[in-house]
Amino acid sequence: xxxxQLVGDVRAEALKGHAAMLLFSASVAGSFSLGALVAxxxxxxxxxxxxxxxxxxxxxxxxxxxxxxxxxxxxRADFRAPWRYLLLGTLFxxxxxxxxxxxxxxxxxxxxxxxxxxxxxxxGFAWLFLRQLLNGWMALALAIGAAGxxxxxxxxxxxxxxxxxxxxxxxxxxxxxxxxxxxxxxxxRLNRGEPALVITSLVMAAxxxxxxxxxxxxxxxxxWAALSPLIWFTLLYLALAANAxxxxxxxxxxxxxxxxxxxxxxxxxxxxxxxxxxxxxHGVPGALVLPGIGLIALAxxxxxxxx
Numbered sequence: 001x002x003x004x005q006l007v008g009d010v011r012a013e014a015l016k017g018h019a020a021m022l023l024f025s026a027s028v029a030g031s032f033s034l035g036a037l038v039a040x041x042x043x044x045x046x047x048x049x050x051x052x053x054x055x056x057x058x059x060x061x062x063x064x065x066x067x068x069x070x071x072x073x074x075x076r077a078d079f080r081a082p083w084r085y086l087l088l089g090t091l092f093x094x095x096x097x098x099x100x101x102x103x104x105x106x107x108x109x110x111x112x113x114x115x116x117x118x119x120x121x122x123x124g125f126a127w128l129f130l131r132q133l134l135n136g137w138m139a140l141a142l143a144i145g146a147a148g149x150x151x152x153x154x155x156x157x158x159x160x161x162x163x164x165x166x167x168x169x170x171x172x173x174x175x176x177x178x179x180x181x182x183x184x185x186x187x188x189r190l191n192r193g194e195p196a197l198v199i200t201s202l203v204m205a206a207x208x209x210x211x212x213x214x215x216x217x218x219x220x221x222x223x224w225a226a227l228s229p230l231i232w233f234t235l236l237y238l239a240l241a242a243n244a245x246x247x248x249x250x251x252x253x254x255x256x257x258x259x260x261x262x263x264x265x266x267x268x269x270x271x272x273x274x275x276x277x278x279x280x281x282h283g284v285p286g287a288l289v290l291p292g293i294g295l296i297a298l299a300x301x302x303x304x305x306x307x
Contacts, residue, residue: 013025015258019264025251029272031242032108032115033280034234036099042231044100045215045282046222047238048093052208054198054239059201059247066067068195077305078198082206084190085199089206091183097211098176106169109285112273113152114173116296120146129185138260140303145267152270204243262305265298
């Protein structure tokens with residue numbers, strides 16, 4: 001194979017990875033806008049229990065059919081140390097419950113801005129659990145992105161920022177993002193060679209068990225047959241698009257792009273949420289938040305240029 005042909009193939013694969021991450025970020029953003037529509041109509045624990053159950057079943061089926069590198073299905077070794085899945089499932093379930101609690105009062109855009117703090121928080125947990133250090137360029141990009149997120153969270157109001165007048169929903173979701181940030185490096189630390197589909201399906205199954213216990217009273221009180229079509233649509237979207245599909249997209253992109261570029265697409269979330277809100281007829285945020293959106297976009301560009 002000629003060198004120029006090899007370079008062309010590498011670029012083509014990289015473009016596929018970027019396309020996958022664009023779809024990933026758009027799918028994740030949809031969960032914020034759709035979640036806000038139903039957050040006050042169904043208990044977060046009950047909604048996410050259904051979501052985790054559907055996702056676990058779908059991913060388990062994919063693990064049996066697609067499998068991972070050199071294998072399909074499950075092995076006895078995958079079920080050793082089940083406490084790993086319980087811990088990871090608890091963190092993941094806690095994140096989603098707090099997210100939907102936040103969406104009861106906070107706007108999808110401001111919640112999405114809080115989400116862009118996750119890479120910075122993840123970097124801290126990556127040092128704690130994996131002793132991974134950031135280079136200067138990535139640290140600067142994450143700091144700029146965090147500054148933009150803070151600007152959006154406080155609606156571009158310096159007075160509110162100075163007084164730290166943080167909304168209840170944004171504060172609740174920040175703690176959820178701490179759980180999510182801890183989840184990511186712990187998933188790598190606790191993985192014992194299980195393929196992505198296998199470990200993710202087991203984490204989702206464990207998360208379902210956690211939510212089943214935590215939200216049992218809510219689950220019993222719900223008349224599932226009487227739920228509105230919007231709630232059912234949101235539940236299926238969350239399970240199939242925002243969970244199952246994104247696992248596949250991350251696995252696909254992670255084989256074609258450096259981790260810094262994969263992480264960069266987190267910063268597209270507020271922009272995609274604005275587009276989702278426009279498509280749903282909810283309008284756009286005020287002009288005061290645009291500088292914050294600009295800083296988040298700058299962080300995205302910096303991370304995408306990182307080699």
